Amino acid sequence: MSSPSVPRPPRRRAEPLQRLLFGGVYGTVLASVLVAALDHDSGRPDPGYDAVWVLLAALASAAAHGYAHAIAHRTAGETTVTAGTARSVLTEWPLVAAVVPTVAVLLGAYGGWWSEDAAIDAALFVNTVALFGWGLWAARVAGRGWVSSCRAGGVDMLLGFFIVGANVLSK
Structure with missing residues (x-):
């Protein structure tokens, strides 16, 4: 007589791709919100300083998200930070990578290639297009057709348009 098989927990499908x-998406929205919030009414624009703060905010957000994810899945008996917690924090690298185009555009302004206002406009444009791409890609990965995927990309793009609109209205 064979012992009953123990059911396996459901496997997380394509977790690295989901992350x-x-x-x-999260990093692109974060970068858009941060760059839209740049305002130098009280002083001289410093796009280098702004680029550093956008990057530091992304690093802090990624670390906080990874740590929160780790503690949410911590078992009752665990009392110390484990290698799993560190791994969870490190797996948030896509969030940080998503802000790199914004940081690059701000560093271009710091290098004198364009004004900071032009950099902000360019970053918001690039990030809005990127949101379309993220939505399109996610829908294609989920097995959706091209029309449905473009619709999903368009919905994600609305986040970018919302940020651009809020930026215009607030200034």
Whole structure:
């Protein structure tokens, strides 16, 4: 007589790809909100300083998200930070990578290639297009057709348009 088999927990399908897509959208929205909030009414624009703070905010957000994810899945008996917690924090790299285009555009302004206002406009444009791409890609990965995927990309793109609109209205 054979022993009953123990059911396996459901396997997380394509978790690295899901983390990439999640981090990409989250990081792109974060970068857009941060760059839209740049305002130098009280002083001289410093796009280098702004680029550093956008990057530091992304690093802090990624670390906080990874740590929160780790503690949410911590078992009752665990009392110390484990290698799993560190791994969870490190797997949030897509969030940080998603802000790199914004940081690069701000560093271009710091290098004198364009003004900071032009950099902000360019970053918001690039990030809005990137949001379309993230939505399109996520829908294609989920097995949706091209029309449905473009619709999903368009919905994600609305986040970018919302940020651009809020930026215009607030200034």
